[in-house]
């Protein structure tokens with residue numbers, strides 16, 4: 001999965017919170033891209049139900065949990081144009097975490113461009129909207145804004161904080177589940 005969004009919205013902090021369980025000060029990036037991995041489990045019973053709706057499926061096809069390895073690609077920024085960086089790294093991405101900062105409304109508007117570029121390279125893949133920095137005062141983005149933006153991509157959204165850890169686990173987990181659902185339903189077609 002790839003993490004996208006404007007500089008400073010907290011992409012690297014979310015990944016570090018999820019992978020390392022901490023909120024360290026993030027040093028200035030020197031690289032263009034950083035890849036981290038974390039293993040986990042996805043409960044397949046709910047996914048099984050979702051697949052079952054598409055194809056009459058009975059118990060026994062799926063085990064109850066699946067072990068997954070998430071490979072998370074964090075775009076570190078730098079000076080190259082967005083399109084160049086996305087094209088260079090998004091080939092084969094199976095999901096997108098689209099991050100905005102609740103205190104800066106333009107960061108949500110810009111996600112359209114990030115996601116469109118991502119879809120151009122990786123195809124239409126499951127996308128998770130994350131509105132980060134809920135711990136800060138002065139949020140300007142609320143539920144209706146996220147609902148409207150995420151709706152255009154048929155995507156769920158969560159309000160999160162890399163600082164407190166709120167909904168960080170859930171954001172990655174939810175996307176992992178939807179990616180797996182996508183893969184499994186394609187296999188069953």
Ligand SMILES: Nc1nc2c(ncn2[C@@H]2O[C@H](COP(=O)(O)OP(=O)(O)O)[C@@H](O)[C@H]2O)c(=O)[nH]1
Nearest residue numbers: 007008009010011012013026132133161162163
């Ligand atoms: N208060 C608060 N600050 C955050 C949060 N997430 C990131 N930051 C801060 O926002 C700045 C940019 O974060 P970073 O992860 O580098 O953003 P990136 O450019 O999108 O990777 C840093 O100073 C972080 O400490 C959060 O949830 N709450």
Ligand SMILES: [Mg+2]
Nearest residue numbers: 011012075076
């Ligand atoms: Mg970063």
